[in-house]
Amino acid sequence: MKGPWLVLAALCLALANLGARAEEGLDFPEYDGEDRVININLKNYKAALKKYEVLALLYHEPIEDDKASQRQFEMEELIFELAAQVLEDKGVGFGLVDSEKDAAVAKKLGLDEEDSIYVFKDDEVIEYDGEFSADTLVEFLLDVLEDPVEFIEGSHELAAFENIEEDQKLIGYFKNEDSEHYKAFVDAAEEFHPYIPFFATFDSKVAKKLDLKINEIDYYEPFHDEPVTIPNKPNSEEEIVDFMHLHKRPTLRKLKPDSMYETWEDDLDGIHIVAFAEEDDPDGYEFLEIIKEVAEDNRG
Incomplete structure (x- = not known):
C-alpha cells in the first residue's frame, strides 16, 4: 500500500482553510454563561450515557495550582461549553473526566490518553483526533449523528x-x-x-x-x-x-481540521511529506498535480 519512501503525504489544499472554518461554516453564538458540561463520576456516568445519543468526554490531567494551567483548562472547558450550547437540541452531551479524581470511571470507560476527547455513540467509542476548537468539534459531532x-x-x-x-x-x-x-x-x-x-x-x-x-x-x-x-x-x-x-492510511491525504492529529498517530517506516498549496492558483494547481503523480508512483 505504501511506497518505500513516500509513506504519507498530508495535503492541505489551502492553508487558510484551517483558520477560516468558523467564518465559512457554522454561525456560532456568544457563550450564554449557562453550565451544560457535566463533571463525570462513578455515580452519574451511566445516566449520562443513557441520556444522550452522543456523549463527548474530555479526559484531562489534574488541574495544577499555577495560573497558566488553570487558564488552559478554563479555555478548554469554555470550548466544551460553547459546543454544548450549540448542540443542546441535538441530543449531544459533554462531560469532563479528571484522570486522577475519576480514575475509576475512566478505567470503566476505557479512557487511557490524557487531554483526549472520547465520543460515545451506541456501542462505539470514537477518539477525536482533530483540532480542539468549538466549530471543528461541533461539525465533527454533527457527522457522528449521521447514519454510517x-x-x-x-x-x-x-x-x-x-x-x-x-x-x-x-x-x-x-x-x-x-x-x-x-x-x-x-x-x-x-x-x-x-x-x-x-x-x-x-x-x-x-x-x-x-x-x-x-x-x-x-x-x-x-x-x-x-x-x-x-x-x-x-x-x-x-x-x-x-x-x-490495511488500506485506511492512503499514500496521499488532505490535511483536515477534524482529523489532523490522526494523520501522524501511526508508527510509519518512512517519510512524511506535507505539501501546502493554493488550489485556486494556477501554479498551486499544477503543483498539486505533480504531488498526485508522485503519490501514484509510490502507491504500493
Missing part, C-alpha cells in the same frame, strides 16, 4: 459521490436493506464512522455505471478514480474491517 452509510439513488447522488475526490470512500451494491451482506457492511461502517464515508446502492442502474456486481464493495483512495474491489464477495463484517485496516 449513505444511500446512492439516482444520477444526482451518483454525481455527488463521484465528485468526492479528497476523501477515501467505499461503496457497495446490495439487493436491499434486509440483505445480510448489507447489514455486515453497515456494521463495518460503524467502526470507521465518521472518518471514512461508506455508501450503498440498491439501484442496478447506479451499480452498472460503477461497474459493481451484486454484493461487491469497491474502495477508492483519495485522488484516485480507479477503485480496489474487496476480494471474495460477499464479504463479512470482519473481512471488510480487516481490509480497511
Whole structure:
C-alpha cells in the first residue's frame, strides 16, 4: 500500500482553510454563561450515557495550582461549553473526566490518553483526533449523528459521490436493506464512522455505471478514480474491517481540521511529506498535480 519512501503525504489544499472554518461554516453564538458540561463520576456516568445519543468526554490531567494551567483548562472547558450550547437540541452531551479524581470511571470507560476527547455513540467509542476548537468539534459531532452509510439513488447522488475526490470512500451494491451482506457492511461502517464515508446502492442502474456486481464493495483512495474491489464477495463484517485496516492510511491525504492529529498517530517506516498549496492558483494547481503523480508512483 505504501511506497518505500513516500509513506504519507498530508495535503492541505489551502492553508487558510484551517483558520477560516468558523467564518465559512457554522454561525456560532456568544457563550450564554449557562453550565451544560457535566463533571463525570462513578455515580452519574451511566445516566449520562443513557441520556444522550452522543456523549463527548474530555479526559484531562489534574488541574495544577499555577495560573497558566488553570487558564488552559478554563479555555478548554469554555470550548466544551460553547459546543454544548450549540448542540443542546441535538441530543449531544459533554462531560469532563479528571484522570486522577475519576480514575475509576475512566478505567470503566476505557479512557487511557490524557487531554483526549472520547465520543460515545451506541456501542462505539470514537477518539477525536482533530483540532480542539468549538466549530471543528461541533461539525465533527454533527457527522457522528449521521447514519454510517449513505444511500446512492439516482444520477444526482451518483454525481455527488463521484465528485468526492479528497476523501477515501467505499461503496457497495446490495439487493436491499434486509440483505445480510448489507447489514455486515453497515456494521463495518460503524467502526470507521465518521472518518471514512461508506455508501450503498440498491439501484442496478447506479451499480452498472460503477461497474459493481451484486454484493461487491469497491474502495477508492483519495485522488484516485480507479477503485480496489474487496476480494471474495460477499464479504463479512470482519473481512471488510480487516481490509480497511490495511488500506485506511492512503499514500496521499488532505490535511483536515477534524482529523489532523490522526494523520501522524501511526508508527510509519518512512517519510512524511506535507505539501501546502493554493488550489485556486494556477501554479498551486499544477503543483498539486505533480504531488498526485508522485503519490501514484509510490502507491504500493
